[in-house]
Amino acid sequence: MELDYDRLDPEIAAILPALPEGLANITRDSVVALRESMAANAPPPPPTDVEIVERSVPAADGDVPIFIHRRPSNEIQPCLLWIHGGGYILGSALDQRATWIAENLDLTVVSVDYRLAPEHPFPAGPEDCWAALEWTFAHARELRVDVDRLAIGGASAGGGMAAGLALMNRDRGGPSLAMQLLLYPMIDNLHDTPSGQYTNHPVWNRRTSFNAWEMYLDGTPGKDASPYACAARATDLAGLPPAYLCVGAEDLFRDEDIDYARRLIAAGVPCELTVYPGLFHGADGFMPSARISQRLERAYQAALAQALGLEDRAGQRA
Numbered sequence: 001m002e003l004d005y006d007r008l009d010p011e012i013a014a015i016l017p018a019l020p021e022g023l024a025n026i027t028r029d030s031v032v033a034l035r036e037s038m039a040a041n042a043p044p045p046p047p048t049d050v051e052i053v054e055r056s057v058p059a060a061d062g063d064v065p066i067f068i069h070r071r072p073s074n075e076i077q078p079c080l081l082w083i084h085g086g087g088y089i090l091g092s093a094l095d096q097r098a099t100w101i102a103e104n105l106d107l108t109v110v111s112v113d114y115r116l117a118p119e120h121p122f123p124a125g126p127e128d129c130w131a132a133l134e135w136t137f138a139h140a141r142e143l144r145v146d147v148d149r150l151a152i153g154g155a156s157a158g159g160g161m162a163a164g165l166a167l168m169n170r171d172r173g174g175p176s177l178a179m180q181l182l183l184y185p186m187i188d189n190l191h192d193t194p195s196g197q198y199t200n201h202p203v204w205n206r207r208t209s210f211n212a213w214e215m216y217l218d219g220t221p222g223k224d225a226s227p228y229a230c231a232a233r234a235t236d237l238a239g240l241p242p243a244y245l246c247v248g249a250e251d252l253f254r255d256e257d258i259d260y261a262r263r264l265i266a267a268g269v270p271c272e273l274t275v276y277p278g279l280f281h282g283a284d285g286f287m288p289s290a291r292i293s294q295r296l297e298r299a300y301q302a303a304l305a306q307a308l309g310l311e312d313r314a315g316q317r318a
Helices: 031-040 096-105 124-138 157-171 206-217 254-266 291-307
Strands: 051-057 064-070 077-083 108-112 145-155 179-183 243-248 271-276
Touching: 051 124, 064 096, 064 124, 077 096, 077 124, 077 157, 096 108, 096 291, 108 124, 124 145, 124 157, 145 157, 145 291, 157 179, 179 291, 243 254, 243 291, 254 271, 271 291
Parallel strands: 077 108, 077 145, 145 179, 179 243, 243 271
Antiparallel strands: 051 064, 064 108
């Protein structure tokens, strides 16, 4: 099956020729070169008054780097533990979205530089994020953050890891979380849905996604995968923190994300779901100035602001 590109948002569709090469077929042989190419061609970050401080969090397998994003302030602030995207195989904790959130909502964002597959398959990444969450909670006074207003979130694989971390945190009796912010999360290693059948999704298609899952799970087969790696495999979603979940209508993950939101609601978890017409996977990151990208950004930040008691600060970039 093939996706009809005429269904893409016209403003977003215009960027297709400029997308990075190699995203349509990432393999074990190409992933390292793609990381290097993306890092070399990354645009410089825009000016900001957000201060970014690198720290190291002790963990069982070695220290985990984190980057603390915060505007100059001595106030006690809410905190978001942010998990970057990249299919579990790409990306960096120096994620521009972490800076935007800290700047727009004037809260503290702790971005985790978790270990990537295939060099470090599951459970390395989630365990790094769990260590960062525990450390953030234990060092709240030093960080000047309010433990009663602590959220977790991420985009794409970061959203998938945040969903898995929410399950892990519940099962391990971790800190109370005000919210899980799941932006088009990568949560289902099967893609056994109508949207998962299209072979020509821009940027992140069925073939690339299966390759990434194989690297992350190190070959672990389908339904036997851990729910901490693939939240869609979880059978019990009760007791999880409130969720905000969004996805594009032309995203490979569309149907699995909608189903996860439906199951959260059925389990009694407050969940807001937004489906953006014309958006393919990660399109807002490639063209943040597009009108529909701005709508997405305003919406998730408004939801985060409400969950953390910062309603008056939402939507400042609009």
